[in-house]
C-alpha cells in the first residue's frame with residue numbers, strides 16, 4: 449500500500465522530489481558524503497502552513513529482501529531548508545532511497561544507485 453501512495457517524478461519538474469547527490473562508485477565501508485535536498489531545481493514553500501517536515505534515507509542492497517534505514521532529518525518550518533549533507537558507508541552495492549514528506553502534499557521518493565567494490 450505505501451508504495452502505491454509514494455509519488456515519483458522528475459525533480460526538475462516537481463518541487464517535492466528529493467535529490468540525492470553522491471559518488472556512484474565507492475570502496476566497501478569507506479565513508480562518503482551524501483547530499484539530500486528538496487528544492488535543488490524548484491524551491492518548495494517553507495512556511496508553518498506548508499513545508500517539508502522530514503527527509504529519510506534508506507539503502508536497499510542488491511539481492512537482499514530487506515531495506516535498511518540510514519537516517520531521518522527533521523526540519524522546523526520557515527528557518528530550516530530541507531537540505532542536508534551527511535556521511536555514510538556501505539558494505540555492498542545497493543540503491544539509496546530518499547523519501548521526503550510535505551505536510552500538505554505527502555510522500556515523494558527518489559533513488560540513486562551506488563556501486564561498491
Ligand SMILES: [Fe+2]
Pocket residue numbers: 464492498499550551552553
Ligand atoms: Fe508541498
